[in-house]
Amino acid sequence: MDMSGGIQASLSGRYAVALFDLARDSNALDTVAGSLAALKAAIAQSADFKGLINSPVLTRDAAGKTIGAVASSMGLDPLTTKFLGVLAHNRRLSQLPAIVRAYETLLSNHKGEARAEVTSAHPLDSDQVAALARNLRTRVGRDVAIDAKVDPAILGGLVVKIGSQMIDSSIRTRLNTLAMAMKG
Structure with a gap:
């Protein structure tokens, strides 16, 4: 896949490319995009959610359980939910807004x-x-x-x-x- 603009160069870009590849292989590009759009809106509208993804004091387990519960209550697709679990485990939830932007760029490029x-x-x-x-x-x-x-x-x-x-x-x-x- 041709990565224009050096998306893979950043940490968030590497995560976005991994999610994009998984979504493409699962024929779920638009489904994942919808889930990411819901997350983007939640980050913009909820100070609590923004605090959750940026919290340095949550343990990996607590962050994973909390983000899993949030994903379930939002009705996010399974691939995005698992991806959020990986981000929580790797302590990268703070990268979520940048990952969403990079994914949107990848999807737009894919669609021309x-x-x-x-x-x-x-x-x-x-x-x-x-x-x-x-x-x-x-x-x-x-x-x-x-x-x-x-x-x-x-x-x-x-x-x-x-x-x-x-x-x-x-x-x-x-x-x-x-x-x-x-x-x-």
């Missing part, structure tokens, strides 16, 4: 998609995401998977990152540019 990180001041609805995906598809020439984030600090507009390209049409940037121009 580009990944776009889109930041907006307000949540985008499904119609807006679909329209943005269509517009970006014409720009980059292939399907685009959108990872939407909300940052009220940009005030309005969008910031789109695709690979090393960034399109910043945020009001914050426009105001900063105007302020710099007025200073002379």
